[in-house]
Amino acid sequence: MKQTPDRLFSQPLEQVPDFAFNEDVVKVFPDMIKRSVPGYPTIVENLGVLAAQFAQPNSVLYDLGSSLGAVTQALRRHVKAEGCRVIAIDNSHAMVERCREYLHAQDSMFQELLPVEVMEGDILALEFQPTSLVALNFTLQFIAPEQRPALLQHIRQALLPGGALILSEKIRFEDHIEHELLGDLHVAFKRANGYSDLEIAQKRSAIENVMKPDSLEQHRERLLAAGFSKVVPWFQCINFASLIALP
Numbered sequence: 001m002k003q004t005p006d007r008l009f010s011q012p013l014e015q016v017p018d019f020a021f022n023e024d025v026v027k028v029f030p031d032m033i034k035r036s037v038p039g040y041p042t043i044v045e046n047l048g049v050l051a052a053q054f055a056q057p058n059s060v061l062y063d064l065g066s067s068l069g070a071v072t073q074a075l076r077r078h079v080k081a082e083g084c085r086v087i088a089i090d091n092s093h094a095m096v097e098r099c100r101e102y103l104h105a106q107d108s109m110f111q112e113l114l115p116v117e118v119m120e121g122d123i124l125a126l127e128f129q130p131t132s133l134v135a136l137n138f139t140l141q142f143i144a145p146e147q148r149p150a151l152l153q154h155i156r157q158a159l160l161p162g163g164a165l166i167l168s169e170k171i172r173f174e175d176h177i178e179h180e181l182l183g184d185l186h187v188a189f190k191r192a193n194g195y196s197d198l199e200i201a202q203k204r205s206a207i208e209n210v211m212k213p214d215s216l217e218q219h220r221e222r223l224l225a226a227g228f229s230k231v232v233p234w235f236q237c238i239n240f241a242s243l244i245a246l247p
């Protein structure tokens with residue numbers, strides 16, 4: 001996969017527009033997400049490993065907010081259950097187009113991969129089929145906070161017994177000192193990955209209106225309120241974490 005370096009915020013902008021998953025972002029997205037999200041490659045690869053433990057024969061696996069299909073590709077590498085298929089969905093036209101290209105490339109490199117349907121659409125309007133595995137990998141944080149409970153309820157209602165939701169998010173911390181410390185460490189992570197202070201500052205103002213992280217406590221309470229029986233954190237790297245929620 002060729003990786004165009006992310007320089008989207010490297011020049012001073014008079015006004016920083018709200019972040020959008022448009023063609024410019026799509027071009028640099030693999031580089032951007034790897035250099036911005038601590039633990040991203042580990043989360044994606046192990047999401048495949050975890051999914052293989054929950055996937056049930058002849059069921060649907062969902063990749064919600066699939067972007068370029070990194071999670072779908074990991075599901076296809078790891079899930080061996082008979083008759084599973086993946087539904088990947090994203091509401092960014094630019095992402096969906098490029099995702100389809102990447103998945104065709106994976107098709108031509110490997111045999112017997114799970115079939116995938118890539119849909120362009122809003123996950124808030126999705127009619128879920130019975131599913132054994134739902135991945136929300138850094139997608140819920142971009143959904144309006146007031147819409148989050150209903151989405152999680154729809155997922156819970158669609159999950160088969162023995163299935164799971166895997167939810168990865170940037171995390172806010174209720175303790176002020178913990179929040180500042182992990183925020184500073186995230187900035188250090190970005191600097192170590194070659195982003196300048198200007199890039200970091202402009203990206204921060206681009207995402208502040210569109211990406212609203214919750215705390216681990218909020219996630220747990222909302223998942224339990226949506227009918228999940230158990231919430232198990234399985235990964236945290238600085239201020240990014242991933243949870244397994246069981247029906």
Ligand SMILES: Nc1ncnc2c1ncn2[C@@H]1O[C@H](C[S@+](CC[C@H]([NH3+])C(=O)[O-])CC(=O)[O-])[C@@H](O)[C@H]1O
Nearest residue numbers: 021065066067070090091092122123137138139142
């Ligand atoms: N309502 C919505 N309906 C559908 N898609 C949406 C919606 N809102 C946002 N998106 C989509 O959710 C994705 C979030 S990125 C996910 C990374 C991927 N999971 C990965 O593991 O590489 C996270 C990030 O960039 O930090 C974008 O592609 C949006 O278009």
Ligand SMILES: O=C(O)C(=O)Cc1ccccc1
Nearest residue numbers: 032033036037170203207211
């Ligand atoms: O860049 C950041 O600071 C983030 O919190 C993560 C991110 C990664 C990719 C797109 C938008 C936000």
